[in-house]
Amino acid sequence: MKKMIAALGTAFVLSTGLVATSGAPASAACGSYANPCAPTTTTLSGPSSISGKPLAKKASARYTCKVSAASSRTPKGQLRFTVRKAGGGKIIVDQRKATPTASFTTGPLAKGDYTVRCTYVKKKNAPFRTSSASKRLRVR
Numbered sequence: 464m465k466k467m468i469a470a471l472g473t474a475f476v477l478s479t480g481l482v483a484t485s486g487a488p489a490s491a492a493c494g495s496y497a498n499p500c501a502p503t504t505t506t507l508s509g510p511s512s513i514s515g516k517p518l519a520k521k522a523s524a525r526y527t528c529k530v531s532a533a534s535s536r537t538p539k540g541q542l543r544f545t546v547r548k549a550g551g552g553k554i555i556v557d558q559r560k561a562t563p564t565a566s567f568t569t570g571p572l573a574k575g576d577y578t579v580r581c582t583y584v585k586k587k588n589a590p591f592r593t594s595s596a597s598k599r600l601r602v603r
Contacts, residue, residue: 493590500592501534505542507581507596513572514603521571522602528581530563532591538562540585546600549576559584572602 493500509526532538542565546556554579558567561584570578584594 482543499591501532501536501590503530503532503538503583503585505530505581505583505594505596507584507598508578509579509598509600510603511599512601521573523569523571524569524579524600525566526579526581526598527564527566528596530562530583530594534590536590538583538585538591539589540583540591543582543584545580545582546572547578548581549578569600571599575601576601 505528507526507528510524513522513524526544527543528544530538530542530549540562541559542562544556544558544560544565545554546566546569547554556567556569560567569577577600578597579600580595580597583591583593585591585593
């Protein structure tokens, strides 16, 4: 009986306009069911193997990274380049550059195996998903 009286009282107050209700505020950020993020594709191009110069005995490589979206809009944010030495996991290079296309040169690398990764880091509240691409590099 108490529940029925409370329900009738609530219905009366809402129907007369004495109390108003509202939904959740709109959000520009993506990720929900109603506002999904646009998928992005990151491509990394560059050599998979290089050899050191006879005098310097260290070599460098140039890589180009490009991010594109499945929508007609251009992804906004940064491209983060990371070069890690295999085994030790030591970060050799960590650079951030503006999107949608960026290039970088590794600088001198000693002999060994490396993983070169390019990650798209979206701008805050940008309607895009983050993505990354990686490539193995062998320095001889």
